[in-house]
Amino acid sequence: MSSSEAVYLDHAATTPMLPAVLAAMTEQLGRVGNASSLHASGRAARRVAEQSRERLAEALGARPSEVLFTGGGTESDNLAVKGLFWARRDADSRRRRIVVSPAEHHAVLDSVEWLAKHDGADVTWLPVEPTGRITPEALHAALGTGEDVALASVMWANNEIGTVSDLAALAEVAHDVGVPLHSDAVQAVGQVPVDFAASGVDALTMTGHKLGGPMGAGVLLLRREAECTPLLHGGGQERDVRSGTLDVAAIVGLQVATTLAVAEREERAARLSVLRDRLVAGVVAQVPDAQLNGTPLDDVVAGGPGRLPGNAHLSFPGAEGDALLMLLDARGVECSTGSACSAGVARPSHVLLATGADPDRARSSLRFSLGHTSTDADVDAVLDVIGPVVERARRAGMGRR
Amino acid sequence: MRVLAAMSGGVDSAVAAALAVEAGHDVTGVHLALSPDRRTLRSGARGCCSVEDAHDARRVADELGIPFYVWDLAERFTEDVVEDFVAEYAAGRTPNPCLRCNERIKFSAVLDRAQALGFDAVVTGHHARLAGGELRRSVDAAKDQSYVLAVLTADQLAGAVFPLGSMTKQRVREIAAERGFAVATKADSHDICFIPDGDTRGFLARRLGVQPGPVVDAATGATVGEHAGAYGFTVGQRRGLGVAVGDSRPRYVLGIEPVTRTVTIGTADLAGVAEVRTAPPTWTGTAPALPFPAEVQLRAHGTPVPCRVTAGDDGGLRLLLGSPQRGVAPGQSAVLYAPDAERGDLVLGQGTVLATA
Numbered sequence: 001m002s003s004s005e006a007v008y009l010d011h012a013a014t015t016p017m018l019p020a021v022l023a024a025m026t027e028q029l030g031r032v033g034n035a036s037s038l039h040a041s042g043r044a045a046r047r048v049a050e051q052s053r054e055r056l057a058e059a060l061g062a063r064p065s066e067v068l069f070t071g072g073g074t075e076s077d078n079l080a081v082k083g084l085f086w087a088r089r090d091a092d093s094r095r096r097r098i099v100v101s102p103a104e105h106h107a108v109l110d111s112v113e114w115l116a117k118h119d120g121a122d123v124t125w126l127p128v129e130p131t132g133r134i135t136p137e138a139l140h141a142a143l144g145t146g147e148d149v150a151l152a153s154v155m156w157a158n159n160e161i162g163t164v165s166d167l168a169a170l171a172e173v174a175h176d177v178g179v180p181l182h183s184d185a186v187q188a189v190g191q192v193p194v195d196f197a198a199s200g201v202d203a204l205t206m207t208g209h210k211l212g213g214p215m216g217a218g219v220l221l222l223r224r225e226a227e228c229t230p231l232l233h234g235g236g237q238e239r240d241v242r243s244g245t246l247d248v249a250a251i252v253g254l255q256v257a258t259t260l261a262v263a264e265r266e267e268r269a270a271r272l273s274v275l276r277d278r279l280v281a282g283v284v285a286q287v288p289d290a291q292l293n294g295t296p297l298d299d300v301v302a303g304g305p306g307r308l309p310g311n312a313h314l315s316f317p318g319a320e321g322d323a324l325l326m327l328l329d330a331r332g333v334e335c336s337t338g339s340a341c342s343a344g345v346a347r348p349s350h351v352l353l354a355t356g357a358d359p360d361r362a363r364s365s366l367r368f369s370l371g372h373t374s375t376d377a378d379v380d381a382v383l384d385v386i387g388p389v390v391e392r393a394r395r396a397g398m399g400r401r
Numbered sequence: 402m403r404v405l406a407a408m409s410g411g412v413d414s415a416v417a418a419a420l421a422v423e424a425g426h427d428v429t430g431v432h433l434a435l436s437p438d439r440r441t442l443r444s445g446a447r448g449c450c451s452v453e454d455a456h457d458a459r460r461v462a463d464e465l466g467i468p469f470y471v472w473d474l475a476e477r478f479t480e481d482v483v484e485d486f487v488a489e490y491a492a493g494r495t496p497n498p499c500l501r502c503n504e505r506i507k508f509s510a511v512l513d514r515a516q517a518l519g520f521d522a523v524v525t526g527h528h529a530r531l532a533g534g535e536l537r538r539s540v541d542a543a544k545d546q547s548y549v550l551a552v553l554t555a556d557q558l559a560g561a562v563f564p565l566g567s568m569t570k571q572r573v574r575e576i577a578a579e580r581g582f583a584v585a586t587k588a589d590s591h592d593i594c595f596i597p598d599g600d601t602r603g604f605l606a607r608r609l610g611v612q613p614g615p616v617v618d619a620a621t622g623a624t625v626g627e628h629a630g631a632y633g634f635t636v637g638q639r640r641g642l643g644v645a646v647g648d649s650r651p652r653y654v655l656g657i658e659p660v661t662r663t664v665t666i667g668t669a670d671l672a673g674v675a676e677v678r679t680a681p682p683t684w685t686g687t688a689p690a691l692p693f694p695a696e697v698q699l700r701a702h703g704t705p706v707p708c709r710v711t712a713g714d715d716g717g718l719r720l721l722l723g724s725p726q727r728g729v730a731p732g733q734s735a736v737l738y739a740p741d742a743e744r745g746d747l748v749l750g751q752g753t754v755l756a757t758a
Contacts, residue, residue, distance in 0.1 A: 322470060322472070323514075323518060325470075326429070326468070326470050326518065327518065327519075329468055330429070330468065344432065344434075344455050344459065344470070344471035345434045345471050345473045345475075346471070346473060392517070392518060392519060393518070395517045396514050396517035396518045397513075397514065397517065
C-alpha cells in the first residue's frame, strides 16, 4: 500500500507539513542572503529570521533573545544538558550531579550518560509514577540541598505514553534550591499549553517537524540569565551559545508551523481527544484485556490535559509489539512501538520499564498518535483490523521459549 | 504467495528476495538479529547482525519497495546454535552450526512465526534446488549448500523457497549488479558468523578455558605431547597437531576422548574408516526402506562416496562405505544423496555421525 493511501497514526514521530509552511519556506528558499551579512541581501534574510524569532517568542511566552535556533530537538537537548552542566560545574566544582527522569527521550538520556562516562557527572534517577508523571515531591527529595546539582531535566510530555507533568510546580521546587530545570517539550508544544515565562523553566527544547514544520529545525529556549557552554563553536550567531549560519527558510517554516499549532491548539486538541477516546474505546471493546498505558484519558494536571490529546498507547498482553506493527503495516495502518536499537531490533520500551511495567507488557505495546490530518476514517480503519491482528500476533509468539 | 524473505545483508539473500518479488510474490523482508551483543560486532564487516549488515539488507528492501523488519532471535540463536556448538566441542564432537541454524532457527523459529503471521513460506538465498518437495544440489557445485539443508524435513521444506539453486554464484552477482544493489560486490562470508575473526580455537578457548590433556600415538600407545584443550582438534585433522613423532610420516587425529581429554593420532593407514554409525536420521521426504544404496557426504564441502545404507542401533543408521574415508568426525552430518547428474543429486536425508569403525 502506498503512503498516500496509508492510515497515518504516527504523528508523534513526525506529522505532515502544513501547506502554509511549505509556501513560506519555498518563498524563502528562492532568495539569497546570509543573515550574518551586512549588505541588503543579508539584512533581508536577517529581518525574516528575527521576525520569526519574535513570533516564536510570542507564541511560546518567551523573550526574543531567549530563542536560540538549533538543528532540532536532539541538538537542543544535547546543548541544554551538556551546556548547563559544563557552565554550572565550571562556576562551582561541587556541582557534578544531574537529576533526571529515566523516562526521558534518548537525546537527554544519552547526553546524561555521556557526561557520566566521560566527564565525571553523577546521575540521580528520579522515581517515575506508574502513570509516567514526575512529581514535585520526587524532585524535591532527589535535589536535597541542591548545592551539588548542576541541573535537573524533566520532559514536559512523554513522547511514548503522552503523560504531561506539571513543569511550573517542578521548576518552583528546583528554584527553591537554586537548581536550573531543563524540559524537553518537543511533544508538548502545540498540544498542551506551554508558556515559557509562566512555567519558570530555565531551558526548553522544541522542534518544528512535530507540528507541521520542517525537519532539522529546532529551538532551545534559554533564560537570559542562564549560563550555557556551547557545543558548536564558530560564528557565534545565536547569543554565542550556538554557532552556524542560520537556515532562514527552515526557521520561517518552524515559526509558521509553531504559531499555527499554538493558535489552533485548543480547537485541535478538542477534536483529537474525541477521536482518540473513540479509538481507545473501540480497541478495548474488541480486545478486552488491552491495557491503556500512561494516565487515564481524562486526566488533568495543572488545569490542563494530563495526557497528550492525540496519544493512545496500549499494551496487548501475549502479543509482540513488532508483530502487531508489522501486521498493521501490511493492512495500511502506520503506528509505532517503542524504540529500536541502531540495527533496528525492537527493544522493550524504556519508558514503560521506568513506570514499573514488566518487560512483557513493555514489549507488547503500540503507540497510535493522532495529528492534524487525522479523521474518523483513520479510527475506523484501525477498528476494522485490530481484533484479528491482535489474535494473529498472539498466535505468532516471538521465537522465545 | 505471501512470503517472508530472510535478508542477511549479503548478495545471495538480496537476489533471492528480488527474484521472489519478480516472481509475483507478496514479499516482506526480515533481517534476523542473532548476536546477543550487537555492539561487539558493530565494526565487523561480517557477523550475525552487525549494524552494517542490517543496513545493507534494509537498503535492498527499500530498493525493492518491500516492507522490512528486524527480528530479534538472539536468545534462541545463542541457546540453540552457539551453546550447542560449544557443548558439542566440549564433548569431543565437531558440530556444524550452519546446519543447526537452518534446522532450529531459519526453518523452525522463523518459519513458525512467519506462518503464524500469515506467510506461506520463507525465502532464503541458499544455493540448493527445491522443486516439487525435492531438495537437490545447486548447479554451482562450489557454492552448493544442500549439505547444511539436508536436515530439513518435508514439512519444513514445504515452507521454504530457494530461488538461487539453478544459477551460479557468478550469475547471482550479475543479477545484483543489474539491479544496482550496493551488495553486488560484497565479499562472501566464509567463517562461522558468531566467530567473525575466524579463530574458532580461540573462541572455544575463551568459552571453555584451558583443558590440558595428552596426545597419544595410536600405534604405540605412547604419550607424544600435550594439548591445551581437546576442543581445538577435529577427527581427520592433520595440521597444527603440535607434536613430533619419530618418523616423518603425516599424522592425523583419529579420535577425541572428552573425559580423559585424550587426543589420539595415527598414520594415514589407521585414519580411514569403512563404517559410519549415525543417530536416528531425518528424511527430506518419505523414509526409504532399508537397506538401500546411496552416496554419502560426510562433511561440508566433502566428496560424496558410494555407500550402503543399513539399519543401525537405536533407530540410527549403519553406513557401509564403498571405500575407506579419512576425517569422519563425530558430530558432523552424514548426508545421503541419490545421484542424478541431470537434475542434480537428490538429498534423501541425514544422520549425525556418532561413531566410526
